[in-house]
Amino acid sequence: MSLPPVPASSNPFDTRLDRILAEIAFNVQLPPSLHRKATDRYKAVRTFLEGTDAFEDQIEHFYPQGSMAIDATISNRGTDDEFDIDIVAQLGGRFRSMQPNEILDELFDALDGYQGLKVVRQTRCVTLYYADGMHLDITPALRVANTPDRQSVITHSKGPTARADDDFVDMNAYGFANWYSERTPFEVKVVEEFNRRWRLFEAANYRADAEVDEVPDQTEFVAKNTATLALQLTKRYRNIRYATYDGRIPPSVMMSCMAGLVAEPGLTLSQMLLKLCRHIAREIRAASARGELLQVSNPTHEDDLFTDRWPENQKQQIQFARYLDELVEGLEEAMEMSPGELGDWLRETFGDRVVSRAVDEIAKEAAAVREGRHSYSPSGKVILPSAAAAAIATPSAARATPTPTPHTFFGDLRK
Numbered sequence: 580m581s582l583p584p585v586p587a588s589s590n591p592f593d594t595r596l597d598r599i600l601a602e603i604a605f606n607v608q609l610p611p612s613l614h615r616k617a618t619d620r621y622k623a624v625r626t627f628l629e630g631t632d633a634f635e636d637q638i639e640h641f642y643p644q645g646s647m648a649i650d651a652t653i654s655n656r657g658t659d660d661e662f663d664i665d666i667v668a669q670l671g672g673r674f675r676s677m678q679p680n681e682i683l684d685e686l687f688d689a690l691d692g693y694q695g696l697k698v699v700r701q702t703r704c705v706t707l708y709y710a711d712g713m714h715l716d717i718t719p720a721l722r723v724a725n726t727p728d729r730q731s732v733i734t735h736s737k738g739p740t741a742r743a744d745d746d747f748v749d750m751n752a753y754g755f756a757n758w759y760s761e762r763t764p765f766e767v768k769v770v771e772e773f774n775r776r777w778r779l780f781e782a783a784n785y786r787a788d789a790e791v792d793e794v795p796d797q798t799e800f801v802a803k804n805t806a807t808l809a810l811q812l813t814k815r816y817r818n819i820r821y822a823t824y825d826g827r828i829p830p831s832v833m834m835s836c837m838a839g840l841v842a843e844p845g846l847t848l849s850q851m852l853l854k855l856c857r858h859i860a861r862e863i864r865a866a867s868a869r870g871e872l873l874q875v876s877n878p879t880h881e882d883d884l885f886t887d888r889w890p891e892n893q894k895q896q897i898q899f900a901r902y903l904d905e906l907v908e909g910l911e912e913a914m915e916m917s918p919g920e921l922g923d924w925l926r927e928t929f930g931d932r933v934v935s936r937a938v939d940e941i942a943k944e945a946a947a948v949r950e951g952r953h954s955y956s957p958s959g960k961v962i963l964p965s966a967a968a969a970a971i972a973t974p975s976a977a978r979a980t981p982t983p984t985p986h987t988f989f990g991d992l993r994k
Contacts, residue, residue, distance in 0.1 A: 596913050597848045602937035604808045607815050609652040617664045631689045640669040644752035649759045653811050661712035669720045679734035679745045682719050702737050729753035754879030762839040766804040805851040806842035820902045829899050833875045833885040856903040863900040
């Protein structure tokens with residue numbers, strides 16, 4: 580059970596830096612429509628598997644893990660239009676006598692050809708690749724008796740045949756998601772602001788041919804707190820820094836654990852982002868000083884090691900600490916940057932496309948408010964003119980190239 584919501588106090592997005600950081604986080608998140616689609620898809624996969632001979636009556640639980648479970652999913656490394664959704668398939672007694680490679684092979688064979696999708700057997704999961712860029716990773720797990728709810732082992736096997744290093748790996752993703760929820764209570768101001776933005780986004784894609792668009796009811800998927808937003812921004816920064824790197828990168832679940840540990844309701848977004856980055860860098864350097872590799876375990880199951888495949892060596896972890904130092908230094912200097920300098924730094928740090936889109940959205944919203952192009956229905960819902968909704972829905976790449984003047988909006992956000 581999560582903690583009670585934190586009462587509204589100061590707005591965590593008051594400064595120009597916090598506002599643009601929030602808009603960047605908004606633009607890399609899994610949209611509510613895709614969140615619903617992901618939920619529908621993994622439910623459909625479960626139904627399909629249960630209809631096969633191999634998995635009939637053998638799926639005990641089928642549930643999201645990782646970023647999907649804590650509402651921290653962002654777009655993939657190297658792209659702004661692809662999302663990984665991680666699912667655990669807790670399997671029944673028939674699979675308990677099988678070896679890891681056999682379980683993964685059974686899952687792959689059952690899903691191969693599903694809806695004509697590309698299906699790939701990975702080391703610990705089977706991945707379904709959808710045409711719209713969504714990837715569904717399904718990890719088979721076996722429940723460990725006499726342990727907390729859904730504590731399991733998952734399969735590890737590179738394949739294609741059995742190997743000496745095949746193994747079962749400890750895991751309690753369900754317990755971790757509950758722990759994270761308890762550590763990161765809802766912050767009213769964050770929920771209100773992001774729910775407002777998602778409602779505007781949904782309205783813009785809802786009925787653009789009408790004279791006006793009434794925003795749909797409150798979505799079930801909202802940003803909860805600055806800790807989760809800071810986590811998403813840190814993951815996005817990692818993705819940019821490692822966009823051309825072929826090896827393993829710092830794992831999201833490790834950073835999620837760090838975010839849960841340092842979460843502090845009431846901080847602004849930039850303060851929380853600084854706190855998270857400094858903490859991770861400090862932990863890495865402490866491990867290096869001891870001549871060790873960073874080790875981060877699941878707080879609900881110490882044998883579930885979040886850093887079991889990264890870092891592989893001291894060089895890898897120190898490089899990530901240096902990257903985090905660069906982000907901290909940039910954040911500390913950002914409020915004193917000129918509008919042009921800030922825009923350049925943000926694009927280098929979080930990616931040109933997503934920052935340009937965030938800049939466009941803030942400028943459009945400010946213009947709509949100035950020109951009185953929004954109103955409210957009798958029920959209190961926000962109403963946008965059709966033209967404004969169409970503008971929000973139009974991708975930046977499809978619009979005319981903006982002149983340099985819109986970027987001066989940075990100077991208006993220091994309020």
